Amino acid sequence: MKNEFEWIRSIAQEEYSHSGVVTGIGDDAAVIREEEGFDTVLAVDTMVEGIHFTKETMPLEAVGHKALAVNVSDLAAMGAVPLYYMVSIAVPKTGWDQEETGRIYDGMKKLAARYPMDLIGGDTVSKKETLVLSVTVVGRVEKNRQLLRGRAEAGDVLFLTGPVGFSARGLDRLLREGRAAWDEKDAYIQAHQYPEPHVRYGRVFAESGARIAANDVSDGIGHEGREIAEASGTDVTIDWEALPFVERFKEFEEREEWLLHGGEDFCLIGAASPDVFAELQRVLKKENLPLYKIGTVDAGSGNVWLRRADGERKLLQSGGYTHF
Ligand SMILES: Nc1ncnc2c1ncn2[C@@H]1O[C@H](COP(=O)(O)OP(=O)(O)O)[C@@H](O)[C@H]1O
Ligand SMILES: Cc1ncc(C[n+]2csc(CCOP(=O)(O)OP(=O)(O)O)c2C)c(N)n1
Ligand SMILES: [Mg+2]
Ligand SMILES: [Mg+2]
Ligand SMILES: [Mg+2]
Numbered sequence: 001m002k003n004e005f006e007w008i009r010s011i012a013q014e015e016y017s018h019s020g021v022v023t024g025i026g027d028d029a030a031v032i033r034e035e036e037g038f039d040t041v042l043a044v045d046t047m048v049e050g051i052h053f054t055k056e057t058m059p060l061e062a063v064g065h066k067a068l069a070v071n072v073s074d075l076a077a078m079g080a081v082p083l084y085y086m087v088s089i090a091v092p093k094t095g096w097d098q099e100e101t102g103r104i105y106d107g108m109k110k111l112a113a114r115y116p117m118d119l120i121g122g123d124t125v126s127k128k129e130t131l132v133l134s135v136t137v138v139g140r141v142e143k144n145r146q147l148l149r150g151r152a153e154a155g156d157v158l159f160l161t162g163p164v165g166f167s168a169r170g171l172d173r174l175l176r177e178g179r180a181a182w183d184e185k186d187a188y189i190q191a192h193q194y195p196e197p198h199v200r201y202g203r204v205f206a207e208s209g210a211r212i213a214a215n216d217v218s219d220g221i222g223h224e225g226r227e228i229a230e231a232s233g234t235d236v237t238i239d240w241e242a243l244p245f246v247e248r249f250k251e252f253e254e255r256e257e258w259l260l261h262g263g264e265d266f267c268l269i270g271a272a273s274p275d276v277f278a279e280l281q282r283v284l285k286k287e288n289l290p291l292y293k294i295g296t297v298d299a300g301s302g303n304v305w306l307r308r309a310d311g312e313r314k315l316l317q318s319g320g321y322t323h324f
Contacts, residue, residue, distance in 0.1 A: 001098060004124055011105045017116040018083055030120040032084060038140040043074035045218075049130035051323075056178035057171065060100055062193040063133065064107025070218060071137040072111070072197040073266040077216035079147040079206025080139030082115045082199060087122035088134040096131060104133065115199070145206040150231035151213035152271035156297035158236050159277060161201045161268040161289075163244040164221055165255070166191035168262025172254065195266040201291075202268065204284060212280075214270035220261035221294075223320035224269050225304045228297075235300025236271070238316070241309045242294045260306070261319030271297045 002010060012025040022031040034040055047053060047067045058066070072082045087108065091101055112119065117137070152158075170192035173181045183189050198216070205212045213232060215224045221238065229236045238260070240246065249255040272280065281291045295307070304316040 007098060008124060011102070011119070013119055016118040016120075018118055020083065021118055021120055024118065024120045025122075030084075030086070032120065032138065034140060037143055039143050039146065041075055041078050041080040041139040041141055041146065042136065043071055043078075044134060044136040045070045045074065046132060046134040048132050057174040058193055059182065060103035061107035061110070064104035064109075065111050065194050066107075067104075067133045067135045068108045068111050068117075068137075069195050069197050070264075070266065071135045072115075072117075072199060073195070073216040073218070075137055075139040076197050076199045076202035077147060077214050077268055078139070078141060079145055079202045079214070080141040081203065082117050082137060082139045084118050084120045084138040085112065086120060086136040088125075088136075089122065090125045090127045090132040092129050092131055093126050108135070141206055145209065147202065147205055147212055147214040147270070148231070149213055149215050149228050150233075151211050152228050152232035152234050152236070152297045153211075153273070154234055154297055154299040155273065156213075156271040157274055157277040157293050158225070158238065158271050158295035158297055159269070160217075160221070160244065160292045160294050161198045161270075162265065164217060164265040164267065165243075165245075165249060165259035165262050167195065167264040167266075168192075168254075168258035169249070169252070171262075171264070172258070192264065195264065197266055198268050200287070200289065201284070204280065204289075205270070208276070208280065208283075210272060210276040210279075212270055212272045212276065214268050217265040217267055217269055218263055219320035219322075220263040221265075221269050222260040222304055222316050223263070223318070226302065226318065228269065228271060229300065229304060230302035232271070232297070233301065235298045235303040235305060236295060237298055237305040237307050237313065238295040239307050242292065244290075244292045244294075257319070260316065263321055269294075
């Protein structure tokens with residue numbers, strides 16, 4: 001078994017992909033240098049064993065993948081390019097070994113290599129009982145091009161960059177069946193275990209320079225739609241029948257819960273004028289990236305409505321995962 005410092009050396013990258021790393025792992029803090037013309041974007045999200053995953057719901061590589069992915073997703077929602085990350089890991093004194101924590105890092109590194117992102121620091125501590133993994137990410141976006149939640153206006157199209165409800169449907173099965181449900185070919189299990197952050201969408205939105213509101217879907221579109229509505233001083237209306245792949249959920253009693261409040265989908269929900277939406281759809285189509293119109297932004301004050309095919313609207317109550 002490696003001691004703490006040998007272990008840190010073992011997870012450190014041998015070289016960095018970005019020349020902006022002035023000082024990486026191995027000193028009191030990391031130093032990075034940003035280029036002219038860009039703003040720095042920062043986010044941190046934490047995954048806690050028992051709350052965000054268990055050893056039955058997630059392979060260890062997936063825990064690493066997802067801990068970084070949920071953070072990259074927040075960068076995507078701001079239109080940023082992911083660059084660097086830092087990892088704070090609190091490992092229980094019993095029940096976890098170094099081979100297992102190594103697999104968590106393998107999952108993070110595999111995802112990081114795709115952008116690429118450099119691991120520039122972190123922290124290692126021990127604790128009782130459950131593992132806690134906190135990832136801080138650093139990205140950049142062209143000056144003043146960041147995507148904000150408060151930019152929606154009445155008359156806008158409400159859109160989604162991918163399906164919702166898949167992760168919640170996968171989790172439902174994982175909580176009942178545990179490892180027996182692990183299946184690389186099952187879209188619902190994969191959506192829960194290996195979510196794909198929508199970085200490319202965020203970049204297309206930011207590069208367009210148009211007025212676009214965006215939020216990533218960690219807590220369900222009911223919650224994230226409300227955040228857009230509240231920040232923008234509007235209402236939003238979700239058309240149930242327009243939700244991508246809604247027909248696959250028909251037979252399930254939990255369909256509203258999964259699709260509207262399930263969360264952990266990590267696609268983007270956003271709003272843009274009908275003209276901008278059509279142009280974005282055209283540009284994204286060339287890259288085989290679908291953009292779904294799921295509703296409208298209306299005059300109002302922070303409400304979320306759900307509209308059925310017959311046009312009937314009901315106010316959507318708050319939902320989604322809350323920690324307190
Ligand atoms: N404990 C905290 N201390 C300071 N800021 C926080 C804390 N928790 C959340 N925030 C901030 O509140 C905002 C919303 O956080 P959150 O709902 O976790 O966002 P997201 O769902 O996009 O991850 C963010 O700006 C985040 O940085
Ligand atoms: C074992 C287990 N139970 C329940 C869930 C569901 N769950 C846990 S946290 C969460 C919401 C997203 O996490 P949060 O920490 O609120 O992320 P943020 O909004 O800050 O990005 C959901 C749907 C899960 N992933 N795993
Ligand atoms: Mg958060
Ligand atoms: Mg977010
Ligand atoms: Mg988040």
